Amino acid sequence: MLSIKNLHASVEGKEILKGINLEIKAGEVHAIMGPNGSGKSTLSQVLAGNDAFEVTSGDVTLNGENLLAKVTEERAREGVFLAFQYPVEIPGVSNLQFMRTAVNAMRHHKGEPEMNAAEFMKLAREVSKQVDLDPAFLKRGVNEGFSGGEKKRNEIMQALLLQPKLAILDETDSGLDIDALKVVSDGVNALRAEDRAILMVTHYQRLLDYIVPDYVHVLADGKIVKSGGRELALELEERGYGWLGIKDEATADSSALSNSAN
């Protein structure tokens, strides 16, 4: 489904991705782990088409089509979904209106009729229950004043509404309490499907107890330095990144800080 070949990308002249190779087949769940600042969010954003990042070389195809040639909204309509590490607020725009506009853009693209406000309201209420968000959140501004955990659940809610082909989840587990982690994991597991691929960025092997990945990759300094199965995550938890010859998280602190605006 998704094929990434020798992908290089930079931001403000600084190379962040230094030759990523990755193949994800339909139905698979891949986890990406790695120290702060190693390029995990950059990879996610580049796949979604954020033009703050410049792709300097490499190829990415989704179902055989050149993904890099398409603008963000086209990629989205063709099934690329990104759950943001730091979901941004849009004050004044109701969550409900935002999501309906998105769903209708998607339906329009597929030649399906648009959903009216009443129909969508019904659907949205059901899905909000699925991620344990009070329907009152539908009326609030997009992410406006949401807690960290509420924002993450709101992202998963959007994934469930939009039913993407490729779901990229950037640290959707971070900042969640134990119950919320379960809720979000159930949501992600509900997304698992034969015709869907999931790429999941996480720091915690704990998440992988709930969402069992088919593959685990370690990204360090813009490259995938190790790939394995579920057990790789356990090993990382036990031994840290050091044994792979990677600088440990502590040394990446400064980049973690500067990254928070991403």
Added chain:
Amino acid sequence: MATTDQEVNELIKREYEHGFVTEIEVDTFEPGLNEDVIARLSAIKKEPEFMLEWRLKAYRRWLEMQEPDWAHLGYEKIDYDSISYYSAPKRKEDMPQSLDDVDPELLRTYEKLGIPLHEREKLAGVAVDAVFDSVSVATTFKEPLAKAGVIFCSISEAVRDYPELVQKYLGSVVPHTDNFFAGLNAAVFSDGTFVYVPKGVRCPMELSTYFRINAANTGQFERTLIIADEGSYVSYLEGCTAPMRDENQLHAAVVELVALDDAQIKYSTVQNWYPGDENGKGGIFNFVTKRAACIGKNSKVSWTQVETGSAITWKYPSCILRGENSVGEFYSVALTHNYQQADTGTKMIHLGKNTSSTIISKGISAGKSSNVYRGLVKFGPRAEGARNFTQCDSLLIGDRCGAHTFPYIESLNKSAIVEHEATTSKVSDEQMFLCRQRGINPEQAVSMIVNGFCKEVFKELPMEFAVEAGKLLEVSLEGSVG
């Protein structure tokens, strides 16, 4: 994101939708202004003697006045002698008696603008007093209004038919000495609307006027006077669009509202005059004086405005809160792009006890435009227990535009309470990316974000106007993602 600016530029480039010119034979004065011109104007309008005197007095005073330069605006000096002070659509008799009498070309113009009078007649009870250039050409729904005792007519008619009311109130809120543009208007006002709602009457429908400037080089000097007698209520809608023109056109309107005891006036405006092209060429110069006098106790006036047009906007709808417990409100959305300049806001003058006012201002700037909020909240010595709440928000689209806020507070009464909140935000690349990542195209995203930003103001608009306002913002923003 590098592309956002580019998208914004494309959106901004969208051409003015209403840029077409109607070909109508116009009976227009030679350019220039003197006492003779004013006398001719008054004669054409068959005005009573007092009106001509009133005009001439204003004119003589105006000659001594200076054009104000304190606003945050830059424009070339206006040559008042290059302006023609009267133009009217050609007509068979004195005035068209019904739509059948109206120039079909004119009706087609309204059609193109999406203001089909025929439809409006049938639709939701909106009476339309359509002003084309300087003369009212069609008025509908006069009957149900007459039944209720509401007078809704052109100001020219009112001058002839209700001289006592006109003499009592015209210039009582905005005297000709008030400012340069109000003085000019008093001298040469062409036409406009007059409304009188009698005691205890709730006006049975929203009243509305569509303005449109047409003939080249024609100044437009509208004059509106609305009087709400004791315990009455009226909602008035004003909206306008103008055809594309290269020359700058001056518009200097005066609107006066008078609310007596327990009366309420709601005045809503959607303004979409030609803003000039993307290089700042052309566009309407809009110098308007709008003011309400809440002279009665418990009276209330709400100004709601959505301003997207004009090259230059100089406009401060204000309330003089004289009556005890009187209330003034100002809800405003002002959008500028390209080289548009807006210096707009309000004045709330608290004179009476326990008077209160609310100001909600939303400024949106795109392109290379400049958007200024200028507001004055003043408490007189007798304004015991008066209070004001002001919220002033600016939204920037792109990084070449400007937003400024000048709030002035003057208090001569210690018991007065003022609350002021102000924010400036930007449509961020991250917001745009989020929307686009969800499949929403940039134009729609901007429009959605801007509409969200303006929500508090839109909800103050009458239903049908709110829809129109949303549409207008979308049109104005096509290319200027909010």
